[in-house]
Amino acid sequence: MNAARRVPARYLVLLRDWLNSQAVDTAAILRMAGIDAAKFDRRDATLDPPEMEAFIANARRLTGRSDLGFELGRLIKMTSHDLLGYGMLSCRNIDEVMRMVTRHYHLMTETFTMRYHRDPGGRGETVYTPTIAMPLETLRFYLETIAVAHDNQVRLMLGNAGGSYDVYVTMPAPAHVARYHALAPTRFHFEDRSPPGVRVVMGPAVLEHLLPFADVHLARDIDRRCGSLGQRPPATSREWVDYIRMTIRQAEGEAPTLECIASQNRVSSRTIDRHLRRENFSFREIVNQVRFERACELLQDSGATVAQIALRLGFSDSANFSRAFRRAVGVPPSAYRQKTTRKRNASSQDPFPPRG
Known part of the structure; x- marks a missing residue:
């Protein structure tokens, strides 16, 4: 996945310029990181994760600062x-x-x-x-x-x-x-x-704080133009599995359909389905896995009610959510929350928890 995920270079340009103002030899950082300095002169340039990691590590090494x-x-x-x-x-x-x-x-x-x-x-x-x-x-x-x-x-x-x-x-x-x-x-x-x-x-x-330069027509136009830029589609079957998981995980309410994701990435739904099957997954399996992973996290870490969690995950009501959760996890949502709460409380009260 790392090769498919990129960061616009314009953000590191900000840090490079600030480091220059602090009399830091940023040309040396770029050489040590193996990054072509010409990338920082192009507004549309991007960096891959290894380049980001190398820049951060060498900038910290050269400056001795942990607050970059x-x-x-x-x-x-x-x-x-x-x-x-x-x-x-x-x-x-x-x-x-x-x-x-x-x-x-x-x-x-x-x-x-x-x-x-x-x-x-x-x-x-x-x-x-x-x-x-x-x-x-x-x-x-x-x-x-x-x-x-x-x-x-x-x-x-x-x-x-x-x-x-x-x-x-x-x-x-x-x-x-x-x-x-x-x-x-x-x-x-x-x-x-x-x-x-x-x-x-x-x-x-x-x-709800009102902003001084609000322009509803301009905002709508830019929103549409940003949407047309799209995210580059994954290249391998494994990347498609991870991408689908990420897309479902960040959705609020009803999960996006396979057709919707295919349209956003300018590929056919059959293409995505073929990639998923190569990794022994179906789209529905991934949706269900991510939904109930999110459900478990929300039941453990949020103060939301079961009904509110059901709504966030796209279920029509809490009864449907509870039945589906019980089939997937083995216990109702309320019982899962009580069990994890008891475990967390017991762990925090025992200064010498058992090992292993």
């Missing part, structure tokens, strides 16, 4: 995203921004996905999740970049309006954690657990 992800996050603003950034600026409020970015997040990076939804109380949850395996150093660089960039852009949109919200980052608190405290009123929480990612929870006051 934090620094890059501070540099990213709406106009850093080319066409999509101007669409963000044209939205009416931050809720619309989050929905537009979710639809086109692959234009920012293909190494993470983004999901966004609002609960019945109006709170919005945004979740960023890696799509590929990567070294721990690279992963933490990405997590810091995403967390800080999200906050930096929201703060730019809020202006003087203020507004606090929470950002949860799945990594240990870094040595420079005091820099996060200085970003108040945003509250950053570091959680050393898996799965890795960044989760942002914002309330209605932030999400």
